[in-house]
Amino acid sequence: KVDITGAAGNATNLGTITAEAGRIGIAGVIVRNSGTLNASSVVSEGGRIFLKASQDAYVDGNGRIVTTGTKGGSVEVLGNRVAVMDNAEIDASGTGDANAGGGRIMIGGDFQGKNADIQNSEITYFGPNATLKADAGKVGDGGTVIVWADDTTRAYGSISARGGALSGDGGFVETSGHRS
Secondary structure, three states, X not given: OEEEEXXXXXXXXXOEEEXXXXXEEEEEEEEEEOOEEEXXXXXXXOOEEEEEEEEEEEEOOOOEEEOOXXXXXXXXXXXXXXXXXXXXXXXXXXXXXXXXXXXXXXXXXXXXXXXXXXXXOOEEEEOOOOEEEOOOOOEOOXXXXXXXXXXXXXXXXXXXXXXXXXXXXXXXXXXXXXXX
């Protein structure tokens, strides 16, 4: 388990943080990941990674967030303003042979912004060179990817929630802004 808290200011990761099949949390006023956060596992379900900002949350540069596992893990990037941009990649894919479904990625909120337990952003930006993946492995359903904002969402990047290579249904992708 890794928790980084910068409640009085900014929290930035430029390096690599690894917690195999574990949990990584970064919280602060402004949270930025330009490095690698990895809670993946080769032998079990991927872990959980969350970035929670009271103001701005960024995944930028060549930032990577990875929670792959036999079944995909979960990733949350939440704040008042959220951006996944530049060449950033978030991967919560399953990699196993059976029960290898994709995980869950929430950028700016949960489904239609209706989950009271998940902070909603006002503005969410998902850049054209950024990638979100919640694919299944060999057998399993694709995962869930949500890109949400209570006001405006601009989604331009690549999103994938494919079913398993041998069997499984495709997953669910929502890119929505309540106003725009």
